[in-house]
Amino acid sequence: xxxxxxxxxxxxxxxxxxxxxxxxxxxxxxxxxxxxxxxxxxxxxxxxxxxxxxxxxxxxxxxxxxxxxxxxxxxxxxxxxxxxxxxxxxxxxxxxxxxxxxxxxxxxxxxxxxxxxxxxxxxxxxxxxxxxxxxxxxxxxxxxxxxxxxxxxxxxxxxxxxxxxxxxxxxxxxxxxxxxxxxxxxxxxxxxxxxxxxxxxxxxxxxxxxxxxxxxxxxxxxxxxxxxxxxxxxxxxxxxxxxxxxxxxxxxxxxxxxxxxxxxxxxxxxxxxxxxxxxxxxxxxxxxxxxxxxxxxxxxxxxxxxxxxxxxxxxxxxxxxxxxxxxxxxxxxxxxxxxxxxxxxxxxxxxxxxxxxxxxxxxxxxxxxxxxxxxxxxxxxxxxxxxxxxxxxxxxxxxxxxxxxxxxxxxxxxxxxxxxxxxxxxxxxxxxxxxxxxxxxxxxxxxxxxxxxxxxxxxxxxxxxxxxxxxxxxxxxxxxxxxxxxxxxxxxxxxxxxxxxxxxxxxxxxxxxxxxxxxxxxxxxxxxxxxxxxxxxxxxxxxxxxxxxxxxxxxxxxxxxxxxxxxxxxxxxxxxxxxxxxxxxxxxxxxxxxxxxxxxxxxxxxxxxxxxxxxxxxxxxxxxxxxxxxxxxxxxxxxxxxxxxxxxxxxxxxxxxxxxxxxxxxxxxxxxxxxxxxxxxxxxxxxxxxxxxxxxxxxxxxxxxxxxxxxxxxxxxxxxxxxxxxxxxxxxxxxxxxxxxxxxxxxxxxxxxxxxxxxxxxxxxxxxxxxxxxxxxxxxxxxxxxxxxxxxxxxxxxxxxxxxxxxxxxxxx
Amino acid sequence: xxxxxxxxxxxxxxxxxxxxxxxxxxxxxxxxxxxxxxxxxxxxxxxxxxxxxxxxxxxxxxxxxxxxxx
Numbered sequence: 001x002x003x004x005x006x007x008x009x010x011x012x013x014x015x016x017x018x019x020x021x022x023x024x025x026x027x028x029x030x031x032x033x034x035x036x037x038x039x040x041x042x043x044x045x046x047x048x049x050x051x052x053x054x055x056x057x058x059x060x061x062x063x064x065x066x067x068x069x070x071x072x073x074x075x076x077x078x079x080x081x082x083x084x085x086x087x088x089x090x091x092x093x094x095x096x097x098x099x100x101x102x103x104x105x106x107x108x109x110x111x112x113x114x115x116x117x118x119x120x121x122x123x124x125x126x127x128x129x130x131x132x133x134x135x136x137x138x139x140x141x142x143x144x145x146x147x148x149x150x151x152x153x154x155x156x157x158x159x160x161x162x163x164x165x166x167x168x169x170x171x172x173x174x175x176x177x178x179x180x181x182x183x184x185x186x187x188x189x190x191x192x193x194x195x196x197x198x199x200x201x202x203x204x205x206x207x208x209x210x211x212x213x214x215x216x217x218x219x220x221x222x223x224x225x226x227x228x229x230x231x232x233x234x235x236x237x238x239x240x241x242x243x244x245x246x247x248x249x250x251x252x253x254x255x256x257x258x259x260x261x262x263x264x265x266x267x268x269x270x271x272x273x274x275x276x277x278x279x280x281x282x283x284x285x286x287x288x289x290x291x292x293x294x295x296x297x298x299x300x301x302x303x304x305x306x307x308x309x310x311x312x313x314x315x316x317x318x319x320x321x322x323x324x325x326x327x328x329x330x331x332x333x334x335x336x337x338x339x340x341x342x343x344x345x346x347x348x349x350x351x352x353x354x355x356x357x358x359x360x361x362x363x364x365x366x367x368x369x370x371x372x373x374x375x376x377x378x379x380x381x382x383x384x385x386x387x388x389x390x391x392x393x394x395x396x397x398x399x400x401x402x403x404x405x406x407x408x409x410x411x412x413x414x415x416x417x418x419x420x421x422x423x424x425x426x427x428x429x430x431x432x433x434x435x436x437x438x439x440x441x442x443x444x445x446x447x448x449x450x451x452x453x454x455x456x457x458x459x460x461x462x463x464x465x466x467x468x469x470x471x472x473x474x475x476x477x478x479x480x481x482x483x484x485x486x487x488x489x490x491x492x493x494x495x496x497x498x499x500x501x502x503x504x505x506x507x508x509x510x511x512x513x514x515x516x517x518x519x520x521x522x523x524x525x526x527x528x529x530x531x532x533x534x535x536x537x538x539x540x541x542x543x544x545x546x547x548x549x550x551x552x553x554x555x556x557x558x559x560x561x562x563x564x565x566x567x568x569x570x571x572x573x574x575x576x577x578x579x580x581x582x583x584x585x586x587x588x589x590x591x592x593x594x595x596x597x598x599x600x601x602x603x604x605x606x607x608x609x610x611x612x613x614x615x616x617x618x619x620x621x622x623x624x625x626x627x628x629x630x631x632x633x634x635x636x637x638x639x640x641x642x643x644x645x646x647x648x649x650x651x652x653x654x655x656x657x658x659x660x661x662x663x664x665x666x667x668x669x670x671x672x673x674x675x676x677x678x679x680x681x682x683x684x685x686x687x688x689x690x691x692x693x694x695x696x697x698x699x700x701x702x703x704x705x706x707x708x709x710x711x712x713x714x715x716x717x718x719x720x721x722x723x724x725x726x727x728x729x730x731x732x733x734x735x736x737x738x739x740x741x742x743x744x745x746x747x748x749x750x751x752x753x754x755x756x757x758x759x760x761x762x763x764x765x766x767x768x769x770x771x772x773x774x775x776x777x778x779x780x781x782x783x784x785x786x787x788x789x790x791x792x793x794x795x796x797x798x799x800x801x802x803x804x805x806x807x808x809x810x811x812x813x
Numbered sequence: 814x815x816x817x818x819x820x821x822x823x824x825x826x827x828x829x830x831x832x833x834x835x836x837x838x839x840x841x842x843x844x845x846x847x848x849x850x851x852x853x854x855x856x857x858x859x860x861x862x863x864x865x866x867x868x869x870x871x872x873x874x875x876x877x878x879x880x881x882x883x
Contacts, residue, residue: 228827229815239817244872252868252875255855259866263879 005088007057008074008081015053018044019071032073033096038064060087070095275780290721290733291757291769297321297351299359303764310371311758311766313748315379317403319353320360321746321758323766326368326387347445348372348384348394350403351766360403363394364447370461381505383491385462391493391503393450402444452503458495464562465493468502494562496618561616561657563667614678616654620671622647622678645683649676656700662707662783666790670700670712679794684801687793688728701745703771705755706778708786713742717761724786725779737767747771814874821878829865833876837869 011019019036041061045052054061061069070092074084086092172178231239239245306325314320325347346368350361365384369392372384380397396403468490491503612626624645652672660666665680666687673693676686697720699713708724712731717738720731740762748756755771779785814834819826841853856867866877 228831231815231817236817245817248870248873249875252870256866256868256875256877259855259857260877260879263864 005086005091006079007060007085007087008079009053009057009071009083009085010081011053011083015044032075034071034073035068036071037068038066041069054085057085057087060085065089066092290772290775291719291735291737292772293767294756294770295353295356295768297323297356297359297766297768298764299349299357302347302349302359302362306764307762308743308760308764308766309369311744311746311760312372312374312382313746313756313758314350314403315374315376317379317400318750320350320403321748321766321768322348322350322363322372322374322382323760324348324365324369324372324384325764326370346386348382352403353768359443361396361399362443362445363396364445365392366390366448366451370463371465373465373467375467383465383467385458385465385493385495387461388454389458389460389462389495389497390454391452391457391462391465391491391501392448393505394446395449396446399444399446458493458499458501459497460495462493462495465491466562468492492562494615500562500613500615561654563614563616563657563659614657614667614669616650616657616669616671618653620648620650620652620654622649622654622657622669622676624680647678647685649686649689650674652696655698658700658702660702660707661704662702663787663790668700668702668710670697672696675700675712677790679790682794682797684797687790687797688724691729699742699745701747703775704747704749705776707783708789709775711745711747711757713737713745713759715741717742719745719757719759721775723775724789725782728789737761737769738763738765817873829876829878833865833867834874837867837874841869 019034019040038061041054045054045058045061049055064087066089070086072084072086072095074082078084086095170178303325306327308323309326310324312322314322346365348363348365348369349359350363352360363382363384365386367386367388367390369384370387372382375381375383380395380400382394382396384392384394386392489505491505492500493503494500610626610628612624615623615625617623624647650669650671651674654669654671656668656670656675658668660668667678667680669676669678669686673696674690675697676690677688679687693714696715697712698715701711703709703711706723710722712720712722714720716736717740718734718736719742721733721735723732726732737759738761742759742761744758744760746758748758750756755776757769757771759767759769761767814830816826816830821829837853837856840856844851844853853869856869858865858867862880864879866879868875
């Protein structure tokens with residue numbers, strides 16, 4: 001068992017003696033090997049045969065190839081007996097050799113370990129299977145038939161085959177012992193605990209079906225470009241002349257005509273409900289007060305003994321009004337300029353709604369200002385005309401921000417108000433230069449930046465000043481060029497010295513310059529915040545051109561008011577000369593090319609300017625004339641005598657001559673005890689004339705929102721509100737505003753809900769009144785109605801004239 | 814619809830022609846749906862600013878745009 005070449009043998013004492021391998025004598029534990037010759041063993045076998053110890057291994061011995069067999073003394077009974085026979089040469093060698101090799105190896109290791117034994121690779125050798133007892137287990141587990149099967153054969157007696165059979169039923173339980181029962185019972189002595197049980201398990205995964213569907217949309221830009229189908233000209237011609245079209249037109253023509261006629265007869269769009277509502281509003285609930293007092297502005301120090309000569313609202317900033325004040329001088333004193341006191345400092349004051357006691361800004365003037373205007377294109381430039389005939393220019397762009405934030409200053413100034421009122425400082429000059437209040441809020445004083453030279457200005461008071469807008473251009477063909485929003489750069493002034501002067505703004509005064517250094521205002525010196533560039537213009541500013549009305553025989557007295565009707569620039573087209581402005585041509589030093597409006601299409605040369613205007617004179621005459629200014633000759637002359645018309649309606653000097661904001665050819669003139677409305681083109685007389693009233697009319701303006709309403713101020717401090725849609729023979733309403741004479745009226749639209757009327761009086765107080773909605777919002781069709789009225793009046797005048805002519809003719813016969 | 818003859822400028826004619834053509838077709842189909850023997854003769858559209866009148870036929874239609882009297 002185990003090693004096939006090892007056969008355990010029992011050696012008797014006799015055998016041991018024979019072979020000289022007695023235990024513990026010849027062979028010991030250390031020296032256990034004994035080589036016995038094969039022939040000896042064979043001889044022993046022959047002699048003792050069955051009782052020989054070698055008997056079981058007889059065959060092996062006989063087959064043994066070698067000469068000597070190895071017998072090993074097994075002292076420890078390793079293989080079961082005290083001796084064992086090694087059956088193969090190889091094993092013999094191994095047994096004899098290995099102890100030696102082991103000893104050799106040990107010796108080798110002790111001697112030197114440098115020599116490494118390289119074991120050549122030996123592939124695994126196929127070894128025979130060695131049974132370890134597993135076949136026994138397999139045998140035990142396998143199922144075999146242990147008991148032979150018993151066979152039974154049952155058959156019937158032969159003779160009974162095929163015989164008729166009778167079946168009967170018999171209940172088994174009736175007959176005893178017909179069956180043997182073997183009932184199950186629980187055997188108490190029997191108990192087997194089941195320790196082990198074979199179970200089979202199968203694992204099945206849970207199966208579930210699920211599905212999703214995704215929609216993948218990505219944005220994609222898609223565009224189509226299309227153009228409409230159009231027929232070519234030939235096709236159009238063909239269709240137009242085709243018979244079918246003719247038939248169509250004839251059939252359709254009647255229907256269309258009916259429809260058009262219907263439209264002509266009646267306006268189907270007319271909203272009756274709305275019209276009804278309008279009348280309701282006007283008739284029911286008359287407002288108690290037409291002009292509600294909103295605010296009053298006055299200042300005891302600056303405006304003491306002064307009268308306000310002109311009011312202007314700031315065009316863009318809400319709530320800012322400028323007033324110009326001048327001394328309350330009688331007419332004679334006004335003429336004599338040398339009577340002017342030196343302490344009499346002139347200024348224009350800016351008021352803000354937020355502060356009724358202190359003006360926001362003061363503009364310094366060389367003389368009292370009679371009239372002034374904001375430039376329509378740039379509200380920071382103000383032009384004013386003085387009593388002595390000079391024209392003054394201011395630039396307030398540095399203070400624009402302050403004006404816009406005027407509200408915040410109000411509270412701070414309230415503290416100082418008390419101080420202001422109580423202090424009594426007769427020297428106004430000093431006061432203007434001192435700062436106001438301890439809080440450090442200063443009253444800015446703006447010095448004028450340009451004043452005209454005395455030599456070339458008017459000789460008398462500048463009574464009217466207007467800015468000219470440069471938009472009306474006309475070339476020879478008469479076609480109008482498009483209106484371009486341009487900077488207003490030209491002024492026109494008139495004066496009782498019978499001249500009308502045209503001025504241009506010095507180029508350096510344009511708003512681009514306003515961003516120059518903002519030095520801190522040094523109140524004890526002249527404020528240097530005026531750009532230096534314009535200093536050289538002080539007293540050097542000259543007018544462009546002059547219209548001398550003196551030459552015409554019609555005018556004896558000077559104009560007080562001017563109302564420009566139209567200005568036409570006549571150009572001569574030429575290729576060489578670049579496009580020009582009026583100023584460039586006349587004032588060649590002016591570096592105006594960059595900023596002047598240029599008509600880029602056709603370079604033109606300015607040939608002449610024709611102006612038509614109305615002029616109201618000191619004597620109460622209204623003169624309408626057309627003048628033409630020839631550029632080359634630099635002389636202005638009337639176009640023709642025929643065009644000059646003169647009307648004497650008023651008894652005193654005209655104080656207002658204003659074009660209606662709604663109708664281009666309607667002008668209101670106010671003077672003395674009556675007023676008149678003129679329509680241009682109607683030369684026989686005014687379209688509307690009021691009857692002479694008890695008091696004098698001293699001021700007046702058209703309403704800005706209602707075409708048929710205008711306000712007239714009187715010398716007793718009342719305001720007459722005239723509403724042409726209601727009554728044309730007397731004012732629709734009277735309201736008393738102040739005690740003294742009204743000097744100027746100026747309406748303004750502050751916001752769509754708030755319409756203001758600025759009224760100034762002789763005491764230097766500016767009243768701001770709020771116009772009631774009834775007077776602010778126009779009625780439906782008011783424009784058409786008022787226009788109609790004027791036309792009717794014009795027709796009536798014409799009719800009257802004709803009748804008069806006829807009468808004259810009749811008389812002469 | 815392709816304009817054959819117009820008194821307006823081109824940019825105004827083309828939208829009028831195409832849009833009113835579609836509207837006319839729609840209107841005609843409405844009229845005929847209600848009563849198959851009926852046919853559209855005249856179409857008037859009144860808006861705030863204008864009145865548009867369309868007279869239609871089998872192949873052609875005539876458009877007139879009018880401002881109402883004030």
